[in-house]
C-alpha cells in the first residue's frame with residue numbers, strides 16, 4: 001500500500017532519501033510515511049495515490065468539436081544514453097489510458113507504436129550522438145504526426161525521449177502553420193550541437209525547429225542525407241517555457257538573445273502557477289485563436305512524483321501544478337498536439353515506474369478535459 005501526504009511541500013513527514021532521486025523507498029509496497037513527532041505510521045489522513053481522478057464522466061470541455069483523438073507511441077531512446085525510455089509508451093498505455101480517453105467521450109484511434117531503425121556506423125557527428133538514426137526517426141515522426149493531425153484533429157504522442165518533439169512539432173506545423181508551443185520541462189532543450197555539453201539530442205530539439213537558429217544546425221544538416229527533410233518552421237516568439245530549473249549556459253544565452261518567454265520555478269514560486277500559465281498563454285496566443293502544441297516532459301514534475309525519468313531535478317512542479325496546467329490547456333479548447341515524454345520505467349523499481357506513468361496518464365487525461373468534478 002502506498003501512502004502519501006496530499007501536500008509534499010508541507011514537510012511534515014520524514015522519509016528515507018534515495019540519493020539520486022530525492023524520494024526514498026526502495027520498495028514502494030512497504031513504504032509507509034511516518035510523522036516526525038511520533039514516528040508512527042500515518043494512517044488517519046493518508047491517501048492511496050490511485051484514487052485521485054474520476055474520469056468516467058463525459059468530457060465537459062469539448063475540444064472545439066475535435067471528437068477524434070489519435071494516439072501514437074514513439075519509443076525512441078537514441079536522444080539520450082539510458083535504456084528504458086523506449087518502454088514509455090507501453091507503461092503509459094498500461095495505466096488504462098485508451099479506455100479512459102474513450103470514457104471521456106472521444107473516439108480514439110490508436111496508431112500503435114512506431115518502429116525506429118538503428119543505423120549502422122552511427123556514433124557521433126558534428127557534436128550530436130546518433131545523428132543519422134535520429135535524423136531518420138524525426139523525419140518519420142513528422143510524417144506520422146502530420147497524418148494524425150490531418151485525420152483526427154488532435155494527436156497525443158507518447159515518448160520516448162524529448163527528441164521526438166522535433167518531429168512532432170515539425171509534422172504539426174505542416175498542418176497548422178500558426179501553432180504555438182508550450183514547453184513544460186525542467187530543462188530548456190535549446191542547445192545547439194555547438195553549445196551542448198553532452199551531445200545528447202534530447203537537449204537540442206528546439207534549436208533544430210527554430211528559424212532563428214537555422215545557421216547553428218546547418219553543419220549537421222548538410223552532413224547527413226537523413227536530415228534533408230528538415231525545414232525550420234517555428235519562431236522564438238511562438239514558444240513559452242514553464243518549469244525550468246536546470247538550464248545550460250549556452251541555453252541561457254540563447255533564451256535571452258532570442259527573447260523566448262520563460263517561467264522558471266522561481267517565477268512559479270513567486271507568482272503562482274495560475275498567473276505564470278496565463279502570462280505564457282498571453283505571450284504566445286493572445287487572441288486564443290492559435291492551435292496549441294503542448295510538449296510535456298514528465299521531469300517538469302518534482303522527482304517525488306516523476307521518480308522514474310532520465311534527468312530528474314529537485315524542486316519541480318507538484319502533481320497538482322502539473323494537472324492544473326493540463327486543465328487550463330483543456331479549457332482553451334485549442335489543444336492540437338500533446339507530447340508526453342521521458343517516462344522511463346526501468347530506472348527505479350516497478351512501483352516507481354508505475355507512479356511516474358500514472359502521473360503522465362493523469363496529466364494526459366486532464367489535457368483532454370478530465371476534471372475532478
Ligand SMILES: [Mn+2]
Pocket residue numbers: 162185186187189202297
Ligand atoms: Mn525535455
